Amino acid sequence: MIQRVRGFRDILPPDINRWQYVENTARNILENYGFREVRLPILERTELFLRSIGETTDIVEKEMYSFIDKDKSPVTLRPEATAGVVRAFIQHGLYNQIWAKKLYTIGPMFRRERPQRGRYRQFWQINAEIIGYGGPLADAEIISALDMILKALKIKGYEIQLNSLGCKGCRPYFKEALMDYLSNKVEGLCPDCRRRQKLNPLRVFDCKVEGCRKIILDAPRIIDYLCPDCQRHFIEVQDYLRQMGIEFKMNPYLVRGLDYYTRTTFEVIAPGIGAQNAIAGGGRYDELIKELGGRPTPAIGFAIGIDRLLSLLPDIEENRRPLLFLALLDDEGVKIGLNWARKLRQKGIWVEMGYNRSSLKSQMNKANKLNARFVLIIGEEERKKGRAILRNMDTKVQVDVPISPDEGIPSFLSQIKNKEETWSS
Ligand code: AMP
Numbered sequence: 001m002i003q004r005v006r007g008f009r010d011i012l013p014p015d016i017n018r019w020q021y022v023e024n025t026a027r028n029i030l031e032n033y034g035f036r037e038v039r040l041p042i043l044e045r046t047e048l049f050l051r052s053i054g055e056t057t058d059i060v061e062k063e064m065y066s067f068i069d070k071d072k073s074p075v076t077l078r079p080e081a082t083a084g085v086v087r088a089f090i091q092h093g094l095y096n097q098i099w100a101k102k103l104y105t106i107g108p109m110f111r112r113e114r115p116q117r118g119r120y121r122q123f124w125q126i127n128a129e130i131i132g133y134g135g136p137l138a139d140a141e142i143i144s145a146l147d148m149i150l151k152a153l154k155i156k157g158y159e160i161q162l163n164s165l166g167c168k169g170c171r172p173y174f175k176e177a178l179m180d181y182l183s184n185k186v187e188g189l190c191p192d193c194r195r196r197q198k199l200n201p202l203r204v205f206d207c208k209v210e211g212c213r214k215i216i217l218d219a220p221r222i223i224d225y226l227c228p229d230c231q232r233h234f235i236e237v238q239d240y241l242r243q244m245g246i247e248f249k250m251n252p253y254l255v256r257g258l259d260y261y262t263r264t265t266f267e268v269i270a271p272g273i274g275a276q277n278a279i280a281g282g283g284r285y286d287e288l289i290k291e292l293g294g295r296p297t298p299a300i301g302f303a304i305g306i307d308r309l310l311s312l313l314p315d316i317e318e319n320r321r322p323l324l325f326l327a328l329l330d331d332e333g334v335k336i337g338l339n340w341a342r343k344l345r346q347k348g349i350w351v352e353m354g355y356n357r358s359s360l361k362s363q364m365n366k367a368n369k370l371n372a373r374f375v376l377i378i379g380e381e382e383r384k385k386g387r388a389i390l391r392n393m394d395t396k397v398q399v400d401v402p403i404s405p406d407e408g409i410p411s412f413l414s415q416i417k418n419k420e421e422t423w424s425s
Pocket of ligand 1: 080111118119120121124280282305307308309
């Protein structure tokens, strides 16, 4: 038997209820904040990710699903969404489009990490970006939207961690200080960090190896190197968050796993879901649009990991049920039933029927399994007398109802919906 690929998941009912619930909740909140949805390709040119995420990051060095397409162009399954959003933003010249100031997208990402609880090779994210605003209010709004989604989903005990990574003016000073510090600690670093400490020393903050983590605890902290503008920006972001009653905690070691971040960065950590406890993350990327060939345009965004978020949500009971099941017992009954089913579905009613013309007993069985609320039995004898049997599956009460095959929507059926709660005899 062919099995699915390791690290990939099948999402099936009833679990799908929770996925839809999370997506719908996020969608409603984001739309209230004025975000518009975009749906972008899953496959992009590899270069896009090399140039945005950064060549010395884990994602680019180890985790991308990349291949050479038949026309010899290197392409990659997107490992994150922001690069694609920025690519589309530049490609369509959306600088002055009012709807393009706030964008969101929901969909799968691909990273070839070692699969474990909360870590998959295809995982799902809700991404939101505010583009074209460099001031701290945009930061406050994006974090506020993220916080509102988590609150609406009743996620308990999460912590928003906050840091600033400075700008291209002040970061080089910090980088230099960090390189200095690390150059005396090379012995204690893992092979990856040894290699990266000269190229991209900030990545050492992101390393999960115990030895590297210890070394980082005494390292210089970027917030001590912020220029006055970055400092002011960061303080204002915090003030706005406090004004909105949004709790957060400073984490001077938070750098995030992608190179494009500037200034405000944040991550949301949740308890009780194991080692992979980051449920969302994000930050400013004021240089990225320019670096990818666009006009200088500041921006900030977040990504919520749906897979991990779901492990914090209780099961959602299956409460979908068909309103009506048509038990069709002969050719004439099928003809009537098919027409009525269409009409009722057009009216927004969930109608099911027996497809395999089996006995009444097995059709009733199927109606039961589907948890249908009413069954209309159109049997030959009754039909000839212009009647059918309508059974309320909850109360088990059956009534004999008049039917006429030529009727548009049968009068008694159109009443079912209105009287759904009270109908019994
Ligand atoms: P990142 O941009 O790496 O911080 O990813 C943002 C969010 O996506 C994380 O906080 C996780 O919730 C989620 N995420 C990232 N990688 C994975 C993965 N391999 N499996 C499941 N969720 C992931």
